[in-house]
Amino acid sequence: MIEKNKPLSIVKNESEQAILKARAQALAKEPEKIVPASELLEIITFRLGGETYGIESVYVREVYPLRDFTPLPGVPAFILGIINVRGQILSIVNLKVFFKLPGKGLGDLNKVIILHNNLMKFGLLADEIVGTASVLLSTLQLSLPTITGVGREFMKGITAENLIILDGDKLLNERKMIVHEEIAFTASK
Amino acid sequence: MGPGDSEFNRRLLQTFRVEAEEHIHAVTSGLIELEKSPTSERYAQLIEAIFREFHSLKGAARSVNLREFEQVCQPLEAIFSRLKRGEISLEPGLFDLLHRVIDFLSEFSSVSGEKRTSAQRSTQKELIAQLGILTKTDSIAPEAPKPELAADALQDSSKEPEIENLKPKQKETSFGQTVRIPVSKLDSLLFQAEEMIQTKVTTQQLVAELREIKSALASYSLSSRQWKNRRNAAKSSEHEELVSWCETHLDQLHARIISVSQTAEQDFRVMRRIIDDHLEAMKQVLMLPASSLTETFPKIVRDLAQQQGKEIDLVVSGDDIEIDRRILEELKDPFIHLMRNCTDHGIEKPARRKELDKPATGKISIAFATNENRQVEISISDDGSGIDCNQIRELAIKNGTVPSEAAKKLDSREILALVFQSGFTTSPIITDISGRGLGLAIVSEKVEKLGGSITIESTPQAGTTFRMLLPISLATFRGVMVRVSEHLYVIPTANVMRTLRVKTEDIKTVENRETIRHNGIIFSLVHLGEVLGLPEAANSSASAFKGHNADAGSVTMVILANGDSQIAFLVDEVLEELQVLVKGLGQQLSRVRNISGATILGNGRVVAVLNVSDLMKSANQFASIRKHRDGGEIARKSMRVLVAEDSITSRTLLKSILESAGYQVTTAVDGADAFARLRSGEFDLVVSDVDMPRMSGFELTAKIRADKRIGELPVVLVTALESLNDRERGVDVGANAYIVKSSFDQSNLLEVINKLI
Numbered sequence: 001m002i003e004k005n006k007p008l009s010i011v012k013n014e015s016e017q018a019i020l021k022a023r024a025q026a027l028a029k030e031p032e033k034i035v036p037a038s039e040l041l042e043i044i045t046f047r048l049g050g051e052t053y054g055i056e057s058v059y060v061r062e063v064y065p066l067r068d069f070t071p072l073p074g075v076p077a078f079i080l081g082i083i084n085v086r087g088q089i090l091s092i093v094n095l096k097v098f099f100k101l102p103g104k105g106l107g108d109l110n111k112v113i114i115l116h117n118n119l120m121k122f123g124l125l126a127d128e129i130v131g132t133a134s135v136l137l138s139t140l141q142l143s144l145p146t147i148t149g150v151g152r153e154f155m156k157g158i159t160a161e162n163l164i165i166l167d168g169d170k171l172l173n174e175r176k177m178i179v180h181e182e183i184a185f186t187a188s189k
Numbered sequence: 190m191g192p193g194d195s196e197f198n199r200r201l202l203q204t205f206r207v208e209a210e211e212h213i214h215a216v217t218s219g220l221i222e223l224e225k226s227p228t229s230e231r232y233a234q235l236i237e238a239i240f241r242e243f244h245s246l247k248g249a250a251r252s253v254n255l256r257e258f259e260q261v262c263q264p265l266e267a268i269f270s271r272l273k274r275g276e277i278s279l280e281p282g283l284f285d286l287l288h289r290v291i292d293f294l295s296e297f298s299s300v301s302g303e304k305r306t307s308a309q310r311s312t313q314k315e316l317i318a319q320l321g322i323l324t325k326t327d328s329i330a331p332e333a334p335k336p337e338l339a340a341d342a343l344q345d346s347s348k349e350p351e352i353e354n355l356k357p358k359q360k361e362t363s364f365g366q367t368v369r370i371p372v373s374k375l376d377s378l379l380f381q382a383e384e385m386i387q388t389k390v391t392t393q394q395l396v397a398e399l400r401e402i403k404s405a406l407a408s409y410s411l412s413s414r415q416w417k418n419r420r421n422a423a424k425s426s427e428h429e430e431l432v433s434w435c436e437t438h439l440d441q442l443h444a445r446i447i448s449v450s451q452t453a454e455q456d457f458r459v460m461r462r463i464i465d466d467h468l469e470a471m472k473q474v475l476m477l478p479a480s481s482l483t484e485t486f487p488k489i490v491r492d493l494a495q496q497q498g499k500e501i502d503l504v505v506s507g508d509d510i511e512i513d514r515r516i517l518e519e520l521k522d523p524f525i526h527l528m529r530n531c532t533d534h535g536i537e538k539p540a541r542r543k544e545l546d547k548p549a550t551g552k553i554s555i556a557f558a559t560n561e562n563r564q565v566e567i568s569i570s571d572d573g574s575g576i577d578c579n580q581i582r583e584l585a586i587k588n589g590t591v592p593s594e595a596a597k598k599l600d601s602r603e604i605l606a607l608v609f610q611s612g613f614t615t616s617p618i619i620t621d622i623s624g625r626g627l628g629l630a631i632v633s634e635k636v637e638k639l640g641g642s643i644t645i646e647s648t649p650q651a652g653t654t655f656r657m658l659l660p661i662s663l664a665t666f667r668g669v670m671v672r673v674s675e676h677l678y679v680i681p682t683a684n685v686m687r688t689l690r691v692k693t694e695d696i697k698t699v700e701n702r703e704t705i706r707h708n709g710i711i712f713s714l715v716h717l718g719e720v721l722g723l724p725e726a727a728n729s730s731a732s733a734f735k736g737h738n739a740d741a742g743s744v745t746m747v748i749l750a751n752g753d754s755q756i757a758f759l760v761d762e763v764l765e766e767l768q769v770l771v772k773g774l775g776q777q778l779s780r781v782r783n784i785s786g787a788t789i790l791g792n793g794r795v796v797a798v799l800n801v802s803d804l805m806k807s808a809n810q811f812a813s814i815r816k817h818r819d820g821g822e823i824a825r826k827s828m829r830v831l832v833a834e835d836s837i838t839s840r841t842l843l844k845s846i847l848e849s850a851g852y853q854v855t856t857a858v859d860g861a862d863a864f865a866r867l868r869s870g871e872f873d874l875v876v877s878d879v880d881m882p883r884m885s886g887f888e889l890t891a892k893i894r895a896d897k898r899i900g901e902l903p904v905v906l907v908t909a910l911e912s913l914n915d916r917e918r919g920v921d922v923g924a925n926a927y928i929v930k931s932s933f934d935q936s937n938l939l940e941v942i943n944k945l946i
Contacts, residue, residue, distance in 0.1 A: 050931060066836075066837055066838065067837060068793075068794065068837055069795075069837060069838075069841075070787070070794070070795040070796065070797060071676070071841070072774075072778075072781060072784055072797055073676075073721035073722050073723055073783065073784075074721065074722050074781060074782040074783055074784070075778065075781055075782075079777075079778070080838065082774060082775070082778070082787055082795055082797075083795060084789050084793055084794075084795045087384075087387065087789065088772070088775075089772050089773065089774055089775050089786075089787050089789075089795065090775055091774060091775045091777045091778050093777075106839050106842065106843075106907060106930040106933040107836075107838075107839070107930070108836045108838070108839065108909075109836060109838035109839065110835075110836040110837060110838060110839075119776065120776045120777060121775060121776050121777070122775065122776070122777040125838065177777060178777060178778075178779055179777065179778045179779060179780070179781055180779040180780045181780055181781060181782040182780065182782075
């Protein structure tokens with residue numbers, strides 16, 4: 001009984017001592033290199049049509065599950081429709097269509113990544129949210145000759161792991177994303 | 190100076206700004222009235238009033254230590270004091286100077302000290318110098334040219350004329366009964382009040398649901414009793430016990446549901462009343478007299494007229510009518526545009542007017558009047574040159590707005606309506622006042638957005654009148670919900686003339702267009718789904734109309750009206766009329782054809798609200814390009830396919846691919862849902878996802894194969910799983926085909942299905 005009341009921190013043998021010493025040393029060591037925050041890109045990674053993309057988390061307000069949506073007649077095909085996010089109406093963009101990626105494949109497309117800045121807000125469809133990551137800006141390859149098509153101008157770069165980083169700012173400021181349709185007049189006969 | 194002091198100063202300055210604005214405003218109105226050479230009595234009153242305004246303004250500036258401001262007010266006060274005494278008189282030159290000074294003051298009061306530019310400082314010096322000349326007794330101004338006036342003024346000032354009458358156009362409410370509240374605070378209150386509509390709608394739906402549960406329980410109790418009576422004879426006591434246990438509990442549950450449902454219903458009634466009253470009261474709070482909008486107009490017209498070298502009087506009447514502030518706010522730009530239009534295109538230069546035997550001074554009249562429908566009618570008219578219909582016709586043809594043949598057929602009213610089209614201007618030269626050709630289109634769009642309409646009348650050489658009909662308050666929006674295929678839409682009740690059910694044989698084709706006669710009027714008839722551009726397969730009204738549907742004897746339509754035009758739209762069903770809160774479509778969808786917004790139903794479902802003005806235009810456009818449909822190609826295959834897929838996007842995609850290929854498609858959200866549907870309906874084929882909650886595609890296939898009735902049904906599995914094992918498992922459970930999602934495309938799906946059925 002008395003034995004059990006002894007403080008637990010007492011180190012019993014040398015091997016334990018060695019382990020602790022090693023730990024203390026490891027903790028005492030200066031980190032190898034401090035990467036300034038400005039060189040890191042905080043991103044959210046997601047899968048869409050068999051590719052993995054990343055988008056800077058500063059532009060992401062939240063990730064929302066897509067359970068239902070209301071299609072709108074007469075909008076461009078890249079607009080899937082509108083949804084209700086806690087009482088507000090949000091439009092949903094299918095990047096696969098906007099980037100004119102080949103139509104092959106049937107994804108889940110049941111996650112919405114809500115992108116926003118002070119002027120614009122819309123949701124991006126994704127098959128799956130992979131997680132968050134930090135990417136060193138310097139490791140980004142700025143352009144890859146094999147990537148062509150509309151999507152290319154919205155890419156910030158590509159990582160060594162073939163992760164395509166999207167330019168959130170550019171997507172949010174893109175004029176072509178905005179739908180503004182007037183009805184032209186034709187006289188009735 | 191501590192931070193508290195600077196905060197205090199900031200607030201003081203803010204108060205000063207509001208006060209200064211009011212004084213400046215009163216002075217401006219006074220000056221404008223003075224310019225219209227009022228009676229000598231009124232003249233004296235106005236001079237006195239303006240003098241007092243400047244005096245108060247000077248005092249206010251001094252109290253917040255705005256020396257520069259005070260320096261400008263000083264000579265102004267002096268000038269009016271001299272005017273009062275009749276030592277100088279008001280001349281056109283002086284008016285212009287005074288207006289300039291006032292513009293300067295109003296600009297000056299709106300910026301803080303540090304931000305003042307050197308240009309402003311030099312203007313200030315110049316103005317003070319000019320004013321200074323007039324304040325000196327040995328000024329060049331002629332000595333009292335209106336002696337009788339001066340005498341009046343002297344008398345008046347000695348006996349202090351009635352103060353209440355002095356302030357031009359300012360209506361004073363008795364002191365102590367009113368508080369000044371920033372509009373932004375009221376707006377947010379109103380917004381909150383409006384958001385409560387959503388709660389009301391949701392609660393209403395909940396109450397309805399409770400009612401359904403109540404009746405379901407009642408029918409369970411009943412059938413349980415009937416069952417017991419039938420079996421009463423031959424049952425073991427143990428069984429009996431279980432049944433009566435169930436019955437007791439069912440009864441208890443029923444009783445509780447009844448009481449909950451009643452309470453909920455009562456609560457809902459109370460809530461509905463409170464919310465409605467509260468919203469109405471909030472709206473009343475935000476009603477303002479129309480004069481709050483028009484009070485700046487005399488100055489605007491004066492400035493515009495001066496730029497153009499024209500002489501114009503503005504006459505405003507009926508502006509004591511109270512209108513929702515949000516409407517007034519939205520009306521400001523349209524009004525300014527219309528006044529510009531009158532000044533620029535309407536009223537001629539004085540010389541030209543004399544040639545035409547018109548008074549040299551043109552007139553713009555703005556009149557407000559209410560009608561019995563809680564609407565306000567606003568007319569803006571000028572006595573200018575009017576609009577030449579032929580000129581518009583030619584312009585429309587030249588611009589390609591209207592094909593020349595069509596243009597020849599239009600009557601003068603239709604021709605005039607063209608000026609509301611975007612890109613239209615009648616002014617041969619583009620002046621900086623108007624003539625960019627966008628204005629009237631924007632005006633009409635704004636008015637329509639407020640739920641109003643605008644028309645134009647014009648008589649050559651006699652003038653032009655714009656007439657607007659607007660709601661007095663932004664009514665809580667009521668809409669009629671309609672269904673086209675599985676899509677729901679809300680149509681503003683205000684635009685729905687009536688809903689009808691008519692026999693198909695009553696639809697007549699006239700000149701290749703379908704029409705329907707109702708109450709002696711012939712309406713053209715279009716399919717809402719087609720006008721909206723829904724895919725053909727979704728247009729079930731089309732097939733119903735052709736008699737492929739069991740219910741084909743008659744069709745449902747809504748007759749919609751906008752302005753003068755009325756068109757009948759064919760729908761599948763008219764569901765209900767409801768109060769809705771219309772929300773914008775978000776920043777990305779700035780304007781969507783045929784759709785003005787969306788609303789959220791009690792169950793969270795989002796429904797688009799249709800823009801009837803757009804629909805009418807679309808319907809016209811549509812009618813002219815539409816090919817005459819011929820029967821026969823419909824329902825080439827009327828094979829029924831069940832799609833089971835948990836992802837809403839994939840489900841919708843699969844459905845639309847199959848529908849456009851001519852299949853009748855039913856959807857299910859998972860395997861269990863699919864199996865339930867298969868049991869209760871008739872299907873020719875199943876397309877199912879593999880990975881689904883509750884019941885996977887494998888399990889579903891196995892269950893189908895094990896069922897006697899539907900065991901032979903072809904099953905196509907669509908899956909993200911690519912391994913050979915899974916493929917084998919698919920074959921094992923009895924799937925007929927296996928499509929891998931990564932290589933999915935619409936042709937391989939249709940090919941596979943074609944092979945199977």
